Amino acid sequence: MTTVVLADDEVLLRKALGALLPLEGDITVLAEAEDGEAAVRAVAEHEPDVLVIDLEMPGVDGLAAVERIRADRPDQVILMLTRHARPGVLRKALRLGVQGFVSKAAEPSQIASVVAALHAGRRWVDPDVSALALVDDCPLTEREVDVLRATSDGYSVADIAVRLHLAQGTVRNYLSNAMQKTQTRTRHEAARYAREHDWL
Structure with missing residues (x-):
């Protein structure tokens, strides 16, 4: 048996997966989480074999x-x-050690089989998703992507510095470099440009 915590803010999808996964495989759903904060708490409390997270x-x-x-x-x-698996996001997830990546459009039976494969120690990345990861025309460094992603989430330079454990001057340098590479005038324009090009 494989124990699972499900984390997804879409209630309908989360509830459907919670009901269908046990029918598709030897899976027990220990808890459901409606956002990342709840997912962190649920994993700490239930210690599942596999976390399935949006x-x-x-x-x-x-x-x-x-x-x-x-x-x-x-x-x-x-x-x-x-x-929407943007290449930069996929690469970051893989660097964080995420073992599997699957489209939300996948059949519950496929998701259940991937859960079983991951629990058995294998990796699995959806072919469409992995094809995107190979498209690496992004001129930005990993840290420049990080500060632009935080910018697009609405954080100030001071907040970004705290979140990424960087000095504010360092954050400004990364943002300046990113603005030069994207040929934009503000950090918000640079973030928008990077997102439109699927770099974030």
Whole structure:
């Protein structure tokens, strides 16, 4: 049997998966979480074999939740669900050690089989998603992507510095470099440009 925590802000999808996964495989859903914050708490409380988590959620998103979970449970097996897997996001998720990546459009039976594969120690990345990851025409460094992502989430330079454990001057340097590379005038324009080009 494989135990699972489900984290997704879309109630209908989360409830459907919660009901269907046990029917598709030897899976027990221990808890459901409506956002990244709740996912961190649920994993700490229930210690599931596999965390199935949505990439895009309000507040603490999937990537931020995974970073926090990894700090406490470095061996936690994680399957990430997504609708739009931008190359930069996928690469960051893989760097964080996410073992599986699957489209939210996948059949519950496929998601159940991927959960079983991950629990058995294998990795699985949806072919469409992995094809996107190979498209690497982004001129931005990993840190420039990080500060632009935080900018697009509405954080100030001071907030970004705290979140990324950087000096404010360093954050400004990264933003300046990103603005030069994207040929934009403000950090918000640079963030918008990067998002439109699927770099975030």
